[in-house]
Amino acid sequence: MAQATDPRRAAVIVAHGSPKNPQPQERALTALAERVATRVPSLTVRGATLAAEGALEAALDGLNAPLVYPFFMADGWFTRKQLPRRLAAAGQNGARCLAPFGADPALIDLLARTALDTARAAGLSPANTTLVLAAHGSGRHGSSDVTAWQAARALSACGHFRQVVTGFIEQPPFLADVTRRVGPALCLPFFSLRAGHVLEDIPDALAAAGFDGPVLPPIGTHGDVPGLIAATLTKTLQEVPQ
Known part of the structure; x- marks a missing residue:
């Protein structure tokens, strides 16, 4: 029987976390790993944030070259370097890092279903509604916006909504600018966890723009996310040579 230390039998889900207040997101990652x-x-599935001191090292303890699922929206500096x-x-030089959550191919279907369900529940016709993807972006790391733009293009190609626009918190086009006079619309945060940007910056930007459409929870908190991650891990395990 394979042991928990077998690289084919262990995974760690890793998020950035909040350096100022690490424990709420650390608890969220632990709960996600359990689900x-x-x-x-x-x-064996464990969760940890980079921000909580010693948390990643504790999650890795006793594991041998586990799978690592980056619970990040961007494939940028944190996933490629840090x-x-x-x-x-x-x-853990032998750990196998998978594509981040924001680049998971299954995410597009979840984004589309979530946005469509919300629009219909609000009495909005998707064909006459703008879907606003609110993302982080970065003024320092140029690749931080790539997965958001890719998701927006894929959602636009689905043809469900009148248009799909992307607004960022930390780079242009800024969320407040793209949501001004946008007409019937809903906003879907392209974020993994409910933290500072979701709780403060997105509401502030939307209020500044006079946006009055539905605002969804961050996609990473959707109830289908544990199943999405589990499916990706299972597929990866099947591809690992025995």
């Missing part, structure tokens, strides 16, 4: 684990019973650096420092 994923119930869907892949043969797999996370590999932290894994190496923890002696």
Whole structure:
């Protein structure tokens, strides 16, 4: 029987977290890992944030080259530089990092279904409604906006909504600018966790723009996300040579 330390039988879900107040997001990652684990019973699944001191190292303790699922929306500096650096420092050079949540192919269907359900519940005709994707972006790291733009293009190609526009918190086009006089619309935060940007910056930007449409919870908190991550981990396990 495979042991928990087998690289085919362990996974760690990693998010950025909040340096100023790390514990709420640390608890959220632990809860997410528990929900994923119930869907892949043969797999040891742990969760940790980079921001909580020692949390990643504790989650990796006793594991041998686990799968690492970055619960990040962007495939940028944190997933390409900081996370590999932290894994190496923890002696996990053999860990296999998967594509981040924001680039998971299954995410587009979840985004589309969530937006359509919300529009219909609000009495909005999707064909006459603008879908606003609110994303983080970055003024320092140029690749931070790539997955958001890719998601927006994929959602636009689905043809459900009148148009799909993307607004960022930390780079142009800014959320407040793209939501001014946008007509019937709903806003879907392209974020993994409910934290500072979602709780403060997005509402502030929308209020400044006079936006009065439905605002959804961040997509990473959707109830189908544990199943999405479990499916990705299961598929990856099937691809790992025995």
